[in-house]
Amino acid sequence: MIPRTRKTLALTAIAAIVVIAAVAIWWYNTIPTAERGLTLLKTKSIIIFGIVSGGTFALLALGFTLIYGVAGVVNMAHGSFFMLGAYIFYVFTSPKYLEVNIFLAFFIAIILTGVIGATVYRLTIHPVIEELTSLLVITVGVALVFERLMIIEFGPFHYPIPGFVGGYETILGVKVTYTRLLAFSVSLVLFAALWMFISKSKMGRAMRAAAQDLEAAKLMGVNTGRLFMLTMALSSILAATAGILITASTSGIAMPFMWLRPLVLSFAIVILGGLGSIKGTFIGSFIIGFVDNIVVFLIPEGSYLGGAAAMAIMVAVLLVRPKGLFGKRIELEE
């Protein structure tokens, strides 16, 4: 059955959860008692890490969906802002360059990335905003330019990104570092703040207007050029925040090729949820977070398959709903 409406979709989701739970209980009863402890730990790890990484992925994908939803820009350079955030943060925390307070460095990094994002929008994206192919090529070009600049300036080496706080917390027997928890909570707070900003503030109203009908928004006196530039700045600030927090809490290194994986992850999340839908992004990021952790924990050497599983889920969802879970259904004419 192909779910066409939101109601059938919800019913299908509930049915799927019930079936999965039944299978899980049956499977748990079949395994021998001696191995139950390990299986339980694995399940707990999947649940906790799924929630935590889902929350941080949400921050990553939010900027991507924001600029698409408001301006219709598919920003392939989103991963580059992720990378730039991590690199600028490295420059302001390492004793080799400028060492400042770690929180000050964080704010400097995100604001600088925001300025760079706005500049990139003005110089390259704004002139071709109407044409999808040119837009894709230009943003890919910008991403490659940033990669090259990082190789020229820093070389193809790995640089350490310091965590904000040391130590870890044990939740249900699973160790989660404080940096990871910080990333998760900052992500949730920013998500809520952005939601409030979009639904309550004047600029948020302008954003929603531009997303609904660009021409009408222009006629009502919205300065769309300026609005899009500010949205781009906001989007790159979110990307930089995600870059610093995710890099500090997972691998802990910055390198020039680090832009592709977050870009691909944000594709998977955003397409899964529907391009331009913030609710969809939130749900999509948790789905991808869980899928990533299930593959890593349950399949031997599964870390090789992490990206592939996310992509496969994305393609499977698109086969059923071509505009994602919460995207608009296909109209007769685009």
Place this chain on the structure above:
Amino acid sequence: MATTYLRRAYSSFAVHILDIPPRLLAFLMFLLVLSLPVTKPTEHILLLLIQASIMAIFACSWDLLVGRTGQISLGHALFFGLGAYITALLWFHYDLPVWVTIPISVLIVTGLAPLIGFPCLRVKGPYLALVSMALPIIVVSLISYFRDYTQGERGIAGLPGFFPSLPYGQRFVAEYFLTLFLLLVSSVILYRIANSRTGIVFVSILDDELASKACGINITKYKLMAFTISGLFAALAGAVSAHLLASGRSVTTASLDANLSFMVVIVAIFGGIGTMYGPIIAAYILQLIDQYVLVKIWNVPSEYHMLLFIIVIIILVLKWPRGVAKFVTDELDDLQEEREIEERGKHIWKRYRRKKRSPTPEA
């Protein structure tokens, strides 16, 4: 009886194959590149031109899918890499010769192309671009995961070359002619397809999908056809390049890399999307600028020349969004129109001015 068939074959050759618009120009350019080995170029230059020919086949196949059918694909390296990997695996596990593995791998990828195109059928625009970009990443992960069978990230090295009996220096010349021949055949076939009835249907899908559906065109069939034809030639380019000296006769996951997919987009955009001949010229020009002019003549350090190159591409795309070749042909059309006006009198000139001033919406 035989003469009738011969005459028919000749006339179809004359009508269908020789009918390339600036026929003489294309022929002269072909003669030029054909006679290049007479001047005894260095191996470096031959290597560049071999790579440029492979890139040209690849870019041409992308142009049929994107420029003519409008199915924006940012992961075209999928077909290229699959072609390269299948021929390499056939050699690695079954020890088959080159002339068997390449056709088999091209056939396998051609068979797979409709299956790959199937998820791409349901999605449009930005969704399609992102989905097509995701597919090679899935394949790369699978290759890393099944690394007992595929050698993982190390790739497969030491593939057999094309002309093992020739001395080393002459192999470059032989491979140069081989790739040139393949480029000629595939570009003529792609050009003919693009300008046949099927090609017109492809363009109608690009222009207005709904209208062509309303005209009774089976859109699914034609989209899958575009994917299959495009995949065939991309796989050919990939399979041949795996065995060339220019690629070190090895296959790695770099042949599925996002950078390669972006490179083909850049080449096609530079040459003009939808022209079919633009990407060929652009592949040669860009390859020569990238690897020869910047390296040998201007002595730009190797870290910088890729950067300069991408910046130039960005500026070109910003200045002429429809591609350099389209820009030149538009200018030529304008010139011809003006000459016509000079010949035929002033009243046309007035009409022409009026037409120019009033902004007519372009499709």
